[in-house]
Amino acid sequence: xxxxxxxxxxxxxxxxxxxxxxxxxxxxxxxxxxxxxxxxxxxxxxxxxxxxxxxxxxxxxxxxxxxxxxxxxxxxxxxxxxxxxxxxxxxxxxxxxxxxxxxxxxxxxxxxxxxxxxxxxxxxxxx
Numbered sequence: 001x002x003x004x005x006x007x008x009x010x011x012x013x014x015x016x017x018x019x020x021x022x023x024x025x026x027x028x029x030x031x032x033x034x035x036x037x038x039x040x041x042x043x044x045x046x047x048x049x050x051x052x053x054x055x056x057x058x059x060x061x062x063x064x065x066x067x068x069x070x071x072x073x074x075x076x077x078x079x080x081x082x083x084x085x086x087x088x089x090x091x092x093x094x095x096x097x098x099x100x101x102x103x104x105x106x107x108x109x110x111x112x113x114x115x116x117x118x119x120x121x122x123x124x125x126x127x
Contacts, residue, residue: 011079014079014080015078015079015080018031018076018079018080019076019079019080022056022076022082024056025056025057025058025074025075025076026056026058027058028058028060028074028099028101031080031082032058032074032076032082032084033127034080034082034127035074035082035083035084035125035126035127036081036082036083036084036123036125036126036127037072037084037086037104037105037123037124037125037126037127038083038084038085038086038121038122038123038124039085039086039087039115039116039121039122039123039124040085040086040087040119040121040122041087041089041115041116041117041118041119042087042089042090042119043059043071043072043073043085043086043087043089043090043094044089044090044091044094045119046073046085047059047073047090047091047094047097048094050073050075055075055077056075056076057073057074057075058073058074058075058099059071059072059073059090059094059097059098059099060072060073060074060098060099060100060101060104061095061098061099061100061101062100062101062102062103062104063103064103064105064106065103065106068088069088070086070087070088070103070104070105071086071087071088071089071090071095071098072084072085072086072087072101072104072105073085084104084125085121086104086105086124105124105125
């Protein structure tokens with residue numbers, strides 16, 4: 001839909017504003033926190049797929065309250081959509097891509113009985 005009865009910007013104009021803010025995904029922008037957060041058992045597969053496809057992404061790392069290292073990959077496949085894939089597993093050579101970050105997720109009463117296996121994703125958050 002390119003026309004809305006309210007406002008001066010079309011949907012395409014708004015999406016372009018967000019894409020300009022995200023740029024090449026080399027730096028964290030506050031608007032990236034408005035995302036769908038998904039748990040994956042291993043980020044490695046997704047990072048390699050993004051690299052092979054030439055899809056820009058940002059890799060972050062932090063230490064949780066449990067002392068474990070966590071990683072997340074922020075990716076904007078289109079418009080103002082941002083996905084954050086989160087895991088505690090990333091290949092050693094890909095950890096070099098990670099930018100230190102504040103905690104991206106706090107696990108309180110984490111329902112790990114319902115974590116999908118394999119390459120499936122488990123929803124964590126909508127921000």
